Amino acid sequence: MPNSTKKNYYEILGVNRDSTSEQIKKAYRKLARKYHPDISKEADAETRMQEINVAYDTLSDETKKKEYDFQLDHPEEFTHFSGGHGSRGGFDDAAFYRQNGGQHEQTDFQGFEDLFGRFGSGFGGGQQRQYRQQRFKGEDQHASIEADLNLAYHGGIQKITLQIPTYNNYGEPEVQRKILEVKIPKGLKDGQQIRLNGQGQAGINGGENGDLYIQVHYPATHRYRVDGADVYFNVDISPWEAALGQSIEVHLPDGSAVQVHLPANSHTGQQLRLKEKGIPNKVPGHLYLVLNIVLPVPHSEKEKQAYQAFAESFSQFKPRQS
Known part of the structure; x- marks a missing residue:
């Protein structure tokens, strides 16, 4: 025992x-x-x-x-x-x-x-001890980065600096600083990973290095937010465009422009779906236009009178009526 x-x-x-x-x-x-x-x-x-x-x-x-x-x-x-x-x-x-x-x-x-x-053979008798230890692949490591939404539509290279926890040759914990140029492929949706072969922790006894998995996120801005492959894109419109249901030109995240016909009496927060205009993943996402009515600020006397006439025309309108 x-x-x-x-x-x-x-x-x-x-x-x-x-x-x-x-x-x-x-x-x-x-x-x-x-x-x-x-x-x-x-x-x-x-x-x-x-x-x-x-x-x-x-x-x-x-x-x-x-x-x-x-x-x-x-x-x-x-x-x-x-x-x-x-x-x-x-x-x-x-x-x-x-x-x-x-x-x-x-x-x-x-x-x-x-x-x-x-x-190896022998623990004495003058025979030389030889180590034929088993080789081990290094640990896989994981990191998360933020990228511009433009890369999701077109792909590209992003230079990143990572602080990765690891162990040195003496088994002591340390933080390794890596500067890498990461190729982000077109169509990568939010939360997907990129694998970089051999960029993880070093192997043991001559074993191959581990891999580095990088999870890509597209941080929300005042213009958009991303959910998987779907993109929610804020579009400002005027009160008359919303009320009358006019056509507007919208510049999309991929750099293109389209004409969009607004429904009459559109309201703030209303969403219009453009099918498969989101991130061009294997399963393409949708682009949701999120409408936001913006009121013009009156500066001149004439503009103030226009608001007064508008109020008189809609005298029966009660915005705070329960």
Whole structure:
């Protein structure tokens, strides 16, 4: 059974027994960056790396993990034998047996020699130790940026600066500053992601880098707001255009201009849908013209008299009538 005076594998990796496989992997990667003999300045880096790899080898394997958990929970059910040369060892380089209906059944766990076999042959006798550690892809990272709506209609390049949390070669947390030129494809709707291959966290032991996922948003302005691929575009109109239902020219977000016929007696907040004139996604969005009636400000005496005549013409109009 695991020696009570030594750290168990969970303690070595700094995880709990209920940690997920992803949490265990993340803890291993962090420690590997800190104690890998090729980069670590720690005096006991090689020894620590061996312990870390043995712990991860067991806890990352579902079958081995169950056996190890069983041994932790039932120490009284295991018998220890001195691990002589050539013997099959358990988790502590001793023969590992489990009681099964009164019979002692040796498990398939191969002990230190099998566990450390992936680091190269020999732990003495003048043989050189070689590390053939498993390669791991770096962590994928995520970021969010804001872009101009014009890029959604035409695509283009946007230069961005990102502050990305990561770990350095010694396993210490730090913030990495990245300056990237991101190609935003035409038709990208609000909230969609762009994947940049190999721009994520660096891999371990020569593994490939992770990817960087950038989520793009089009921030609302006084002119528009975006919902997925739909665009809500504010259009100012005059009181007479609204009342009489006149045709107006509207300059759309994509740079084009169209003639729009307003319904008679239009009101502020009313929406007119231009089908598939939103973001040209695979499923095109719609463009909603949101009407806003703007009252002219009277400056001259003549303009004030015009408002007075207007009021007399609509003397029966009660805007605050409940």
